[in-house]
């Protein structure tokens with residue numbers, strides 16, 4: 001309904017929608033659970049229902065079982081006497097996992113440009129996230145430059161250039177097939193010469209199982225560090241919220257290869273919940289920086305564990 | 321081998337007396353394991369539930385094959401069921417219609433539609449010598465049109481230029497005209513990625529669909545997709561009446577359970593699998609491989625297969641050696657074959673694997689494809705002397721009578737068996753030169769015995 005063209009009223013639309021979703025979340029927990037537990041008592045059936053909800057949100061079997069078994073213990077201790085207690089218990093459990101990774105990105109001003117390297121599997125939303133981030137940073141008063149490090153995919157450079165034009169920021173690019181490390185290195189030189197605050201480097205999508213391509217990223221990282229050993233300052237994994245259990249493997253493998261410093265979860269405007277983030281947060285403790293909630297420049301928000309948990313627990317899209 | 325024979329026969333008997341069957345209690349653990357495996361593979365929970373229930377119903381009372389545990393037998397059943405649901409190997413595109421035949425691709429953002437459009441074009445150009453035109457109605461994403469145009473150039477397809485300011489349905493009309501004018505056989509329409517819950521965008525693609533009147537409407541889905549893909553597939557199917565699915569990014573390490581979810585809710589086959597970013601990385605879909613991958617029980621499966629095949633493999637090797645030495649296919653060999661068939665679930669399955677020479681009537685052989693008959697035939701052979709088995713031609717009238725009496729059968733039954741043996745012996749002779757390799761590969765036990773490579 002929104003998110004294609006950047007019109008101001010769309011922004012209102014989004015906030016309304018997010019609020020509606022959060023409200024729906026509350027109503028799910030209060031209304032649906034109350035329905036499930038007519039006498040107000042919480043039992044194993046109610047927990048089973050919750051378990052299904054978590055699995056359908058892509059939380060994964062292992063993490064779901066852990067969350068539910070905590071609740072079962074509370075139940076055994078007679079701590080879950082009503083719906084409100086269950087809601088609090090569940091929220092506390094989920095927030096307990098996600099709150100530690102709620103760490104906003106802060107741009108320091110090192111000697112040279114602050115370099116953000118965007119990585120992730122094919123089609124996750126790296127290029128779009130760069131476009132949104134450029135807007136976000138410009139709004140915050142930073143000067144921004146983009147590096148067209150995807151020299152492989154057809155029209156990847158032009159896609160990034162379009163985002164450069166939209167946001168009125170320079171894009172450093174070379175011809176198709178050029179060495180991505182060289183492109184990004186050149187961009188770094190250009191950014192430093194022009195005293196740019198933040199350099200956003202795009203890279204081609206790659207699957208974590210493609211070791212050659214993972215090595216290529218490691219090389220990009222090394223080359224960028226040549227002139228400024230603190231760079232890249234942020235290595236951000238872009239994760240598509242509609243993905244399932246493989247997202248955990250993605251996070252692990254990219255982290256292993258590069259040492260991730262941040263994660264952005266895209267496409268949360270859909271009905272997929274991105275519940276795998278719980279498993280990732282639990283396992284890796286890499287900060288989650290932003291969520292993507294549309295295709296337009298302003299469709300991005302800093303990650304907030306509370307809101308995420310609310311959205312996760314709505315039954316929207318699956319029925320109600 | 322022969323010392324095992326009695327053991328195997330009594331095993332078979334036990335099967336028939338109703339022991340060694342799958343029961344509620346001996347499948348419980350395995351079903352639970354499988355449920356978890358499917359969820360870990362991202363098969364949607366509602367789909368997992370119905371699938372497990374179907375398996376439970378199907379498996380109860382089923383016999384447990386030789387040397388298998390109930391769990392192993394169940395995994396086999398599950399695997400077979402998965403393969404069956406996932407569909408047949410070849411669900412080719414239906415392009416028999418007045419050209420230009422339209423193929424429409426739709427799906428969520430970043431699934432791989434544009435890349436798949438180019439891959440499909442390449443496949444149709446290279447393999448079917450079609451003249452293909454590509455057109456993009458993605459007026460939303462930056463450089464989407466240019467992406468398709470670039471790829472069209474790479475694969476040698478025509479490209480109908482479109483403009484981000486144009487209405488998608490207008491582009492379609494123009495592309496149809498242009499395709500007709502340039503005598504294109506196929507027009508592939510690439511659409512913008514969209515969320516199934518975005519009603520405005522869904523309306524747009526419905527209009528594009530109406531304007532394009534595609535013969536094939538393919539849902540493009542990422543093999544890494546999670547639980548929600550089932551909702552997306554349902555919505556796209558309802559809006560566009562899909563004709564099939566393309567599963568992309570299958571070159572990665574995702575289990576790809578989405579394949580099962582999508583087939584379950586759309587009822588449409590998976591046509592192709594994307595296995596890389598390059599424009600030739602498109603494959604026909606292999607349900608068998610996908611089933612093993614989703615189930616993630618490759619180890620158990622290969623174990624099951626090994627157990628099922630060891631016995632027959634030993635026999636196969638023996639037979640192969642014998643044939644190679646120039647000694648014919650005698651009645652004890654036939655008995656071995658019959659015993660193997662009993663363990664394999666019937667002659668019919670085996671007939672599929674045999675390359676049949678012209679003079680053998682498969683229907684006649686298939687007629688004996690029930691266990692009762694096979695068991696009687698084995699009994700007949702058991703009533704022969706070793707020398708009779710070795711030299712069937714020596715079996716005259718009085719010997720036939722003795723054998724029939726000994727096995728509790730009629731003389732006609734003995735005659736029928738001898739005739740069947742004769743047919744098979746001829747077949748063996750035919751295939752023992754040249755065709756042997758192929759024949760042995762088709763045999764249970766798989767590979768070639770040493771010496772035949």
Ligand SMILES: Nc1nc2c(ncn2[C@@H]2O[C@H](COP(=O)(O)OP(=O)(O)OP(=O)(O)O)[C@@H](O)[C@H]2O)c(=O)[nH]1
Pocket residue numbers: 120121122123124125126127128129150153156203204205206238266267268269270291292293294295299429430461513515
């Ligand atoms: N609905 C929605 N779509 C998004 C979001 N982020 C990105 N997209 C869309 O997802 C698709 C892929 O985004 P890209 O930015 O091209 O992804 P990428 O990771 O750069 O892709 P490759 O470079 O091809 O690997 C595009 O259609 C985007 O418009 C989001 O937050 N919500």
Ligand SMILES: Nc1nc2c(ncn2[C@@H]2O[C@H](COP(=O)(O)OP(=O)(O)OP(=O)(O)O)[C@@H](O)[C@H]2O)c(=O)[nH]1
Pocket residue numbers: 122123153205207427428429430431432433434435436458461464511512513514540568569570571572593594595596597601
């Ligand atoms: N590894 C791999 N990558 C693929 C495959 N198919 C597509 N891709 C990549 O996935 C990314 C997205 O592909 P696109 O074809 O642009 O996807 P799309 O569905 O057209 O995306 P939007 O139009 O933005 O919705 C690109 O980086 C492709 O190169 C595949 O089978 N394997």
Ligand SMILES: [Mg+2]
Pocket residue numbers: 126127128150156202203204205
């Ligand atoms: Mg990109």
Ligand SMILES: [Mg+2]
Pocket residue numbers: 433434435458464510511512513
């Ligand atoms: Mg596209």
